[in-house]
Amino acid sequence: MSAEDVSDCPPSQISAEDNEEEDEDDWETKMCQVCGDRATGYHFHAMTCEGCKGFFRRAMKRPIKFQCPRQGACVVTKYNRRECQACRLQKCQSIGMLKELIMSDEAVEKRRSRIRRRKEEATCLSRLQEAVIHELVNAHEKTFDATFSCFQFRPLDRELNPMSVWNEIAIGPKASLSRGLGSLLSSDSTSSSSAGEEEDCSYAEKGPVFTTLPHIADLTTYMIQNVISFAKGLASFRALAIDDQISLLKGAVFEIMQIRFNMLFNVKTGIWECGSLIYCMEDAFRAGFQRHLLDPLMQYHYTLRKLQLQEEEYVLMQAISLFSPDRPGVIHHNVIDDLQEKLAVMLKIHIESRRTKPEKHLLYPKILACLTEMRTMNEEYTKQVLHILDVKPDNSFHPLIQEVVSKDP
Structure with a gap:
């Protein structure tokens, strides 16, 4: 397993599904539908944490086929979610996370550039x-x-x-x-x-x-x-x-x-x-x-x-x-x-x-x-x-x- 596979996606990652906003106070009381960790909002059409959001994005961009050593019987929790990528991905798909909502690398970079530009404009006089x-x-x-x-x-x-x-x-x-x-x-x-x-x-x-x-x-x-x-x-x-x-x-x-x-x-x-x-x-x-x-x-x-x-x-x-x-x-x-x-x-x-x-x-x-x-x-x-x-x-x-x-x- 590569280092990228075992590392959760940082909160700075951006997805198109992030636009499906919900009250932040509500998010604090909701759990990730994949692993049970604290959810940060709707990502790719499902309520998830930042870690599962990043995992789903990486998994969908790779041609690798994951296999479960336990015949798909793993129970995914926030403590063991890195142990079986196959069951974690299957759980992501079962709760409705959609590959079509993943932004391309180019789109992500453009969005990040817009955010940086807005921040710069907020600290510079027009x-x-x-x-x-x-x-x-x-x-x-x-x-x-x-x-x-x-x-x-x-x-x-x-x-x-x-x-x-x-x-x-x-x-x-x-x-x-x-x-x-x-x-x-x-x-x-x-x-x-x-x-x-x-x-x-x-x-x-x-x-x-x-x-x-x-x-x-x-x-x-x-x-x-x-x-x-x-x-x-x-x-x-x-x-x-x-x-x-x-x-x-x-x-x-x-x-x-x-x-x-x-x-x-x-x-x-x-x-x-x-x-x-x-x-x-x-x-x-x-x-x-x-x-x-x-x-x-x-x-x-x-x-x-x-x-x-x-x-x-x-x-x-x-x-x-x-x-x-x-x-x-x-x-x-x-x-x-x-x-x-x-x-x-x-x-x-x-x-x-x-x-x-x-x-x-x-x-x-x-x-x-x-x-x-x-x-x-x-x-x-x-x-x-x-x-x-x-x-x-x-x-x-x-x-x-x-x-x-x-x-x-």
Whole structure:
């Protein structure tokens, strides 16, 4: 008896009869009709184990005639099924296994090639997916001013500690924006407006609370403008109804701002390095934001930055956040849900195909966890901005910020 005769066929073998599917839970309770071993499904028209499936295929492809030394009286079990090939084959035929269902070697190889190709395609970006990511990166690079060289702002009234690591920053003209989301989305212009009447910029006498608010408000307005321009650079976003565009932006701007801000975060110093401008979390505190937002937000930036994301991964995060179908006011949920799902698949495939380190398998769920955590902080951010507006109802916040946090559709 040859080595091939005594070896059972491995589970990777493929047969045409494998298409006769049955619930896997049922298979676990069924036995091979040839030898009594655990069956793995219907093979060549009979419920069998992998071993008997492979044996039948090999036997039918050979011209050898098996003979039983016991005149065909062997009882075939999973323990002795290799002892008498004649009785085992006779049992296979008696339960209805059909030679006609055996695939040729060429057909088996073609099927295996298709399976390998599908697996490769599942871990490689398609041309369409590559094009979408290219569009996202292009829109991001056109609207993300990492040096903040175009940022026009009111002075940052920061009470510096002599031991502080921060330096004085240059004071530029203040920024102003009176247009709302609707007009920005319908406008062809993506540039920031810098016109406006001069205002009193002396905030030192107002005490430590809200001292940095005017500057932080200008920074927020500037970043919101850029996020809007980013969204307008995406064909899939422009194709949405204007009401859905507004709802998506109102829900996502805080999250996208933080994702972008994270690209400038220095984990060694805990400082955001924005060209000549540098910020710490204390600046947000002096603007009126409270610790129960700022503490988890600080931890979030450490967590996300330590993932060492590539630009494409940061940009896909922004897009997944933008196309969230469960934002308040969204009308066409299914369309947006489909867009988000496709983006999530792109992110996963990008990680699998472009990352080499073993920890890449944990990167995708970690990114999704960061997005989920940001949703909870988004709600708290809105509450705190509304609170600041209540206790300090002046013109520190531009109308665009007020529109973003408003609950009106």
